Structure formats: structure tokens, C-alpha cells
Amino acid sequence: MRRDVFQAIADPTRREIIGMLSQRPLNLNAIAENFDISRPAVSKHIRILTECGLVAVQLRGRERYCHAQLHKLKEVVDWTERYRVFWTKKLDALEDFLAADQRSGKKVQTKIANRKISKKNR
Template sequence: MRRDVFQAIADPTRRDIIQLLAGKPQNLNSIADNFDISRPAISKHIKILTECGLVIIQAEGRERYCHVSLGGLRQVAEWTNQYREFWNEKLDALGDFLAEEKKNKRKK
């Protein structure tokens, strides 16, 4: 099953795993050492991240290393960008309004 990127990043532990792997690839045990949850729970989080394409697992000898693949976050960036533009416009309008109010108060 291919999961949704939004579903994957909805969980704070998965966001922390992405942040951790952005620094360098790590094996499952190394990832688990950074959290106060069980290794099976970390494996479940990694599975979800893998299913949505944010993590790629590569076998290197007996170890399985997790590599982050941030390209999947492009969808999130595009979705949030539309709201960024909206709020920038609103905040610019508010700034203009406040500047005009300040100017009008000085005139009085």
C-alpha cells in the first residue's frame, strides 16, 4: 500500500526520524537508540516512511541502512506554499493598515 506523505509527517516521531536521517543514513538500531520507544515501534514508523517514499532502505552487508528521500516532501511544500502566499498577502495588508493608522495618529 502506498501511503500519503501527509499521513507520514502527521506523526511527530516520524518527523523526528526524517530529521535524524537528513543528517546521515543510519541502521534501525541507531535510529531506535534516539527514541524512548521500542525497536518494533521504530520499525513500524520506518515502514510507513518507506511506503510513502520518504525513506529508502538499502542493505549493506548484514545491515539495513535507512536513507532519507526528501523529494516526497515537495508535495507538502507545494500544498503549504499556497497558504504561505495567502498569509503573506494578509500580513502585508495588515502592515499597510497599521502604517496608515500610525500616520493618521501623528497628523492629529
């Protein structure tokens, strides 16, 4: 079964593995040392990351080294960018509305305060 990059980043352990591998290639034992899960569980996470194209595994002697392939995350960036634009527009409109509401609210408060002052002076 071919998985997609969104399945890979859905799991916090896999996100942490991607972060580690973005710094430098590591063998499976070095990756497993950073987690409180079994080495077979780490291997399963690596397999999923490999199926998604986020990690490449290279055999060096008896060791299997994992390398991050971060260019695959562009799919996530492209997808989230559409929603960033959408939410930026919505939040900008909300900010404008609140600023206008606050300005009109200050005007109302000033009018009320002026009425109270004028009533006291009568």
C-alpha cells in the same frame, strides 16, 4: 495501503527520524537508540516513511540501512507555498492598514494636544 507524505510528517517522531536520516544513512538500531520507544515501534515508523516514499531501506549484510529521500517533501513545499503567498498578501495588507491607522492616530493625538495647549493659553 499507500500513505501520503503528509501522514508521514504528521508525527513528531517521524519528523525527527527524517531529520536524522537527512544527515546520513543509519541502521534501525542506530535510529532506535535516539528514542525512548521500542525497536518495533521505530520499525513501524520506518515502514510508514517507506510507504510514503520518504525513506528507502537497503539491506547490507544483516543490517537494514535507511536513507532519506527528501525529494518527496517537494509535495509539502508546493502545497504550503500556495498558503504562504495567500498569507503574505494578507499580512502585507494588515501591515499597510496598521501603518496608515497609526499615522492617522498620531495626527489625531497631535490635534488633541494642540487644542489642549490653545485652551490653556486662553
